[in-house]
Amino acid sequence: MKKLCFVLLSSALLLTACANNQSKQSNTSDSSKVTALSEDKQKMLDKATADYKTFVQEQIDKLLTDTEGFVKLLKEGKLEEAKKVYPLIRMSYERSEPIAESFGESDVKIDFRLADYMDENKTEEGWSGFHRIERILWEDNTTKGTESYGDQLVNDIKELKAKIATVDVDYKVMLTGAVDLLNEVATSKITGEEEIYSHTDLYDFRANIEGAEKIFQLFKPLLEKSDANLVKELEADFKSVNSLLDKHMTDKEHYKLYTDLTKEDTKELSEAVTKLGEPLSQMGKFLSGE
Structure with missing residues:
Protein backbone atom coordinates (compact mmCIF):
# COMPACT_ATOMS: atom_id res chain seq x y z
CA MET A 1 0.00 0.00 0.00
CA LYS A 2 2.90 2.37 0.73
CA LYS A 3 4.21 1.77 -2.76
CA LEU A 4 0.80 2.56 -4.24
CA CYS A 5 0.53 5.78 -2.23
CA PHE A 6 3.98 6.82 -3.49
CA VAL A 7 2.93 6.25 -7.10
CA LEU A 8 -0.27 8.23 -6.60
CA LEU A 9 1.62 11.05 -4.90
CA SER A 10 4.19 11.16 -7.71
CA SER A 11 1.41 11.26 -10.28
CA ALA A 12 -0.31 14.09 -8.44
CA LEU A 13 2.92 16.13 -8.37
CA LEU A 14 3.45 15.50 -12.07
CA LEU A 15 -0.07 16.66 -12.92
CA THR A 16 0.42 19.78 -10.80
CA ALA A 17 3.64 20.64 -12.60
CA CYS A 18 2.04 20.20 -15.99
CA ALA A 19 -0.92 22.30 -14.95
CA ASN A 20 1.31 25.34 -14.53
CA ASN A 21 1.89 25.33 -18.29
CA GLN A 22 -1.68 24.58 -19.36
CA SER A 23 -4.68 26.79 -19.86
CA LYS A 24 -7.59 26.99 -17.47
CA GLN A 25 -9.77 25.32 -20.10
CA SER A 26 -7.42 22.34 -20.27
CA ASN A 27 -7.48 22.02 -16.48
CA THR A 28 -11.27 21.96 -16.51
CA SER A 29 -11.30 19.31 -19.22
CA ASP A 30 -8.87 17.06 -17.34
CA SER A 31 -10.84 17.47 -14.13
CA SER A 32 -14.05 16.47 -15.88
CA LYS A 33 -12.38 13.36 -17.30
CA VAL A 34 -11.18 12.24 -13.85
CA THR A 35 -14.65 12.82 -12.39
CA ALA A 36 -16.27 10.87 -15.21
CA LEU A 37 -13.91 7.95 -14.68
CA SER A 38 -14.64 8.00 -10.96
CA GLU A 39 -18.37 7.97 -11.58
CA ASP A 40 -18.02 5.07 -14.01
CA LYS A 41 -16.00 3.14 -11.47
CA GLN A 42 -18.54 3.84 -8.75
CA LYS A 43 -21.34 2.53 -10.95
CA MET A 44 -19.40 -0.69 -11.50
CA LEU A 45 -18.78 -1.04 -7.78
CA ASP A 46 -22.45 -0.40 -7.05
CA LYS A 47 -23.42 -3.13 -9.51
CA ALA A 48 -20.95 -5.56 -7.94
CA THR A 49 -22.27 -4.96 -4.43
CA ALA A 50 -25.91 -5.19 -5.54
CA ASP A 51 -25.24 -8.43 -7.40
CA TYR A 52 -23.39 -9.82 -4.40
CA LYS A 53 -26.28 -9.08 -2.07
CA THR A 54 -28.59 -10.88 -4.51
CA PHE A 55 -26.20 -13.84 -4.56
CA VAL A 56 -26.11 -14.04 -0.76
CA GLN A 57 -29.89 -13.79 -0.50
CA GLU A 58 -30.26 -16.60 -3.03
CA GLN A 59 -27.84 -18.74 -1.02
CA ILE A 60 -29.75 -18.11 2.21
CA ASP A 61 -33.06 -18.87 0.48
CA LYS A 62 -31.60 -22.18 -0.65
CA LEU A 63 -30.21 -22.80 2.82
CA LEU A 64 -33.65 -22.31 4.35
CA THR A 65 -35.44 -24.55 1.84
CA ASP A 66 -32.83 -27.30 2.12
CA THR A 67 -32.74 -27.12 5.91
CA GLU A 68 -36.52 -27.49 6.09
CA GLY A 69 -36.16 -30.68 4.03
CA PHE A 70 -33.30 -31.81 6.27
CA VAL A 71 -35.40 -31.32 9.41
CA LYS A 72 -38.18 -33.35 7.82
CA LEU A 73 -35.73 -36.25 7.41
CA LEU A 74 -34.67 -35.88 11.04
CA LYS A 75 -38.25 -36.08 12.26
CA GLU A 76 -38.89 -39.12 10.07
CA GLY A 77 -35.88 -40.87 11.58
CA LYS A 78 -34.09 -41.21 8.22
CA LEU A 79 -30.56 -41.24 9.60
CA GLU A 80 -28.54 -42.17 6.51
CA GLU A 81 -30.46 -39.79 4.26
CA ALA A 82 -29.97 -36.98 6.76
CA LYS A 83 -26.24 -37.70 6.92
CA LYS A 84 -25.96 -37.65 3.15
CA VAL A 85 -27.59 -34.25 2.67
CA TYR A 86 -26.07 -32.57 5.76
CA PRO A 87 -22.82 -31.39 4.10
CA LEU A 88 -24.57 -30.34 0.90
CA ILE A 89 -27.02 -28.13 2.78
CA ARG A 90 -24.24 -26.37 4.68
CA MET A 91 -22.49 -25.26 1.50
CA SER A 92 -24.98 -22.43 0.96
CA TYR A 93 -24.08 -20.97 4.34
CA GLU A 94 -20.36 -21.40 3.78
CA ARG A 95 -20.53 -19.55 0.44
CA SER A 96 -22.26 -16.56 2.01
CA GLU A 97 -20.23 -16.27 5.23
CA PRO A 98 -18.82 -12.76 4.56
CA ILE A 99 -22.34 -11.42 5.13
CA ALA A 100 -23.86 -14.20 7.22
CA GLU A 101 -21.05 -14.14 9.79
CA SER A 102 -21.37 -10.37 10.20
CA PHE A 103 -24.50 -11.07 12.23
CA GLY A 104 -22.63 -12.56 15.15
CA GLU A 105 -25.62 -13.67 17.19
CA SER A 106 -27.09 -15.57 14.24
CA ASP A 107 -23.75 -17.15 13.40
CA VAL A 108 -23.44 -18.45 16.96
CA LYS A 109 -26.89 -20.03 16.74
CA ILE A 110 -26.41 -21.53 13.28
CA ASP A 111 -22.76 -22.43 12.77
CA PHE A 112 -20.74 -22.41 15.99
CA ARG A 113 -18.53 -25.41 16.68
CA LEU A 114 -18.58 -26.78 20.22
CA ALA A 115 -14.98 -25.69 20.85
CA ASP A 116 -15.80 -22.09 19.89
CA TYR A 117 -18.98 -22.11 21.94
CA MET A 118 -17.16 -23.47 24.99
CA ASP A 119 -14.47 -20.79 24.66
CA GLU A 120 -17.14 -18.11 25.01
CA ASN A 121 -19.60 -19.77 27.38
CA LYS A 122 -17.55 -22.35 29.35
CA THR A 123 -20.45 -24.79 28.99
CA GLU A 124 -22.28 -26.44 26.11
CA GLU A 125 -25.66 -25.45 27.52
CA GLY A 126 -27.44 -23.44 24.86
CA TRP A 127 -25.25 -24.76 22.05
CA SER A 128 -27.33 -25.31 18.91
CA GLY A 129 -27.14 -25.22 15.13
CA PHE A 130 -25.72 -27.48 12.47
CA HIS A 131 -22.82 -28.78 14.51
CA ARG A 132 -25.05 -29.66 17.47
CA ILE A 133 -27.09 -31.83 15.13
CA GLU A 134 -23.93 -33.16 13.48
CA ARG A 135 -22.67 -34.55 16.78
CA ILE A 136 -25.89 -36.44 17.45
CA LEU A 137 -26.07 -37.89 13.95
CA TRP A 138 -22.48 -39.15 13.88
CA GLU A 139 -21.53 -39.66 17.53
CA ASP A 140 -24.83 -41.10 18.74
CA ASN A 141 -25.71 -42.47 15.30
CA THR A 142 -29.36 -41.52 15.64
CA THR A 143 -31.82 -38.78 14.74
CA LYS A 144 -33.41 -38.90 18.19
CA GLY A 145 -32.80 -35.69 20.03
CA THR A 146 -32.28 -33.63 16.88
CA GLU A 147 -35.89 -32.62 16.33
CA SER A 148 -35.99 -29.55 18.56
CA TYR A 149 -32.56 -28.42 17.37
CA GLY A 150 -33.81 -28.75 13.81
CA ASP A 151 -36.85 -26.56 14.44
CA GLN A 152 -34.67 -23.98 16.16
CA LEU A 153 -32.22 -24.04 13.25
CA VAL A 154 -34.99 -23.29 10.75
CA ASN A 155 -36.19 -20.37 12.86
CA ASP A 156 -32.65 -19.03 13.23
CA ILE A 157 -32.11 -19.15 9.47
CA LYS A 158 -35.40 -17.31 8.92
CA GLU A 159 -34.19 -14.64 11.33
CA LEU A 160 -30.87 -14.39 9.47
CA LYS A 161 -32.71 -14.08 6.16
CA ALA A 162 -34.69 -11.12 7.50
CA LYS A 163 -31.52 -9.43 8.74
CA ILE A 164 -29.69 -9.84 5.43
CA ALA A 165 -32.60 -8.22 3.57
CA THR A 166 -31.89 -4.97 5.44
CA VAL A 167 -28.11 -4.86 5.06
CA ASP A 168 -26.23 -2.45 2.80
CA VAL A 169 -23.32 -4.30 1.21
Missing part, protein backbone atom coordinates in the same frame (compact mmCIF):
# COMPACT_ATOMS: atom_id res chain seq x y z
CA ASP A 170 -20.09 -2.32 0.89
CA TYR A 171 -17.40 -3.36 -1.57
CA LYS A 172 -14.82 -3.28 1.23
CA VAL A 173 -16.82 -5.94 3.06
CA MET A 174 -16.62 -8.06 -0.07
CA LEU A 175 -12.86 -7.58 -0.35
CA THR A 176 -12.32 -8.49 3.28
CA GLY A 177 -14.79 -11.34 2.94
CA ALA A 178 -12.95 -12.97 0.05
CA VAL A 179 -9.74 -13.07 2.09
CA ASP A 180 -11.60 -14.19 5.21
CA LEU A 181 -13.07 -17.13 3.30
CA LEU A 182 -9.56 -18.32 2.46
CA ASN A 183 -8.55 -17.80 6.08
CA GLU A 184 -11.50 -20.02 7.03
CA VAL A 185 -10.09 -22.71 4.79
CA ALA A 186 -6.57 -22.30 6.16
CA THR A 187 -7.52 -22.26 9.85
CA SER A 188 -10.35 -24.77 10.16
CA LYS A 189 -11.07 -26.61 6.91
CA ILE A 190 -7.50 -27.60 6.08
CA THR A 191 -7.04 -28.91 9.63
CA GLY A 192 -10.28 -30.89 9.73
CA GLU A 193 -11.54 -28.91 12.73
CA GLU A 194 -14.80 -27.65 11.21
CA GLU A 195 -16.62 -30.98 10.84
CA ILE A 196 -14.98 -32.99 13.62
CA TYR A 197 -17.78 -35.55 13.84
CA SER A 198 -18.76 -36.07 10.19
CA HIS A 199 -15.37 -35.29 8.59
CA THR A 200 -17.16 -33.59 5.70
CA ASP A 201 -14.75 -30.65 5.66
CA LEU A 202 -14.10 -30.81 1.92
CA TYR A 203 -17.66 -29.66 1.21
CA ASP A 204 -17.06 -26.56 3.35
CA PHE A 205 -13.66 -26.13 1.72
CA ARG A 206 -15.21 -26.06 -1.75
CA ALA A 207 -18.02 -23.72 -0.68
CA ASN A 208 -15.56 -21.23 0.82
CA ILE A 209 -13.55 -21.25 -2.40
CA GLU A 210 -16.73 -20.78 -4.44
CA GLY A 211 -17.72 -17.85 -2.22
CA ALA A 212 -14.35 -16.16 -2.71
CA GLU A 213 -14.42 -16.86 -6.44
CA LYS A 214 -17.87 -15.29 -6.74
CA ILE A 215 -16.54 -12.06 -5.23
CA PHE A 216 -13.60 -12.12 -7.64
CA GLN A 217 -15.92 -12.65 -10.62
CA LEU A 218 -18.06 -9.69 -9.60
CA PHE A 219 -15.00 -7.44 -9.37
CA LYS A 220 -13.39 -8.87 -12.50
CA PRO A 221 -14.65 -6.18 -14.95
CA LEU A 222 -13.05 -3.49 -12.78
CA LEU A 223 -9.86 -5.45 -12.19
CA GLU A 224 -9.38 -6.03 -15.90
CA LYS A 225 -9.18 -2.26 -16.37
CA SER A 226 -6.54 -1.97 -13.65
CA ASP A 227 -4.41 -5.10 -13.88
CA ALA A 228 -5.19 -7.77 -16.46
CA ASN A 229 -2.23 -9.83 -15.23
CA LEU A 230 -3.72 -10.03 -11.74
CA VAL A 231 -6.95 -11.31 -13.24
CA LYS A 232 -5.11 -14.02 -15.17
CA GLU A 233 -3.17 -15.03 -12.08
CA LEU A 234 -6.32 -15.30 -9.98
CA GLU A 235 -8.12 -17.30 -12.65
CA ALA A 236 -5.21 -19.74 -12.82
CA ASP A 237 -4.99 -20.08 -9.03
CA PHE A 238 -8.72 -20.64 -8.59
CA LYS A 239 -8.57 -23.27 -11.32
CA SER A 240 -5.68 -24.97 -9.54
CA VAL A 241 -7.50 -25.18 -6.20
CA ASN A 242 -10.71 -26.38 -7.81
CA SER A 243 -8.84 -29.03 -9.80
CA LEU A 244 -7.30 -30.37 -6.60
CA LEU A 245 -10.72 -30.54 -4.95
CA ASP A 246 -12.11 -32.33 -8.02
CA LYS A 247 -9.60 -35.12 -7.41
CA HIS A 248 -11.27 -35.86 -4.09
CA MET A 249 -14.86 -36.06 -5.34
CA THR A 250 -16.60 -39.44 -5.23
CA ASP A 251 -19.39 -38.39 -7.62
CA LYS A 252 -20.84 -35.16 -9.03
CA GLU A 253 -21.86 -33.91 -5.58
CA HIS A 254 -19.97 -35.74 -2.88
CA TYR A 255 -16.41 -35.76 -1.53
CA LYS A 256 -14.15 -38.13 0.33
CA LEU A 257 -14.11 -37.95 4.10
CA TYR A 258 -11.41 -35.60 5.26
CA THR A 259 -9.86 -38.43 7.26
CA ASP A 260 -9.29 -40.33 4.01
CA LEU A 261 -6.86 -37.71 2.73
CA THR A 262 -3.14 -38.31 3.04
CA LYS A 263 -0.68 -35.80 4.50
CA GLU A 264 0.49 -35.15 0.96
CA ASP A 265 -3.10 -34.40 -0.10
CA THR A 266 -3.61 -31.83 2.65
CA LYS A 267 -0.18 -30.29 2.02
CA GLU A 268 -1.01 -29.91 -1.66
CA LEU A 269 -4.34 -28.24 -0.86
CA SER A 270 -2.78 -25.98 1.74
CA GLU A 271 -0.08 -24.77 -0.64
CA ALA A 272 -2.63 -24.07 -3.38
CA VAL A 273 -4.80 -22.02 -0.99
CA THR A 274 -1.77 -20.05 0.21
CA LYS A 275 -0.76 -19.33 -3.39
CA LEU A 276 -4.29 -18.11 -4.16
CA GLY A 277 -4.40 -15.90 -1.08
CA GLU A 278 -1.52 -13.69 -2.15
CA PRO A 279 -3.02 -12.26 -5.38
CA LEU A 280 -6.53 -12.29 -3.89
CA SER A 281 -5.39 -9.90 -1.17
CA GLN A 282 -4.10 -7.55 -3.88
CA MET A 283 -7.57 -6.83 -5.29
CA GLY A 284 -8.16 -4.08 -2.77
CA LYS A 285 -5.41 -1.74 -3.89
CA PHE A 286 -6.70 -1.70 -7.46
CA LEU A 287 -10.32 -1.18 -6.44
CA SER A 288 -9.56 1.47 -3.83
CA GLY A 289 -7.22 3.61 -5.95
CA GLU A 290 -8.58 6.17 -8.37
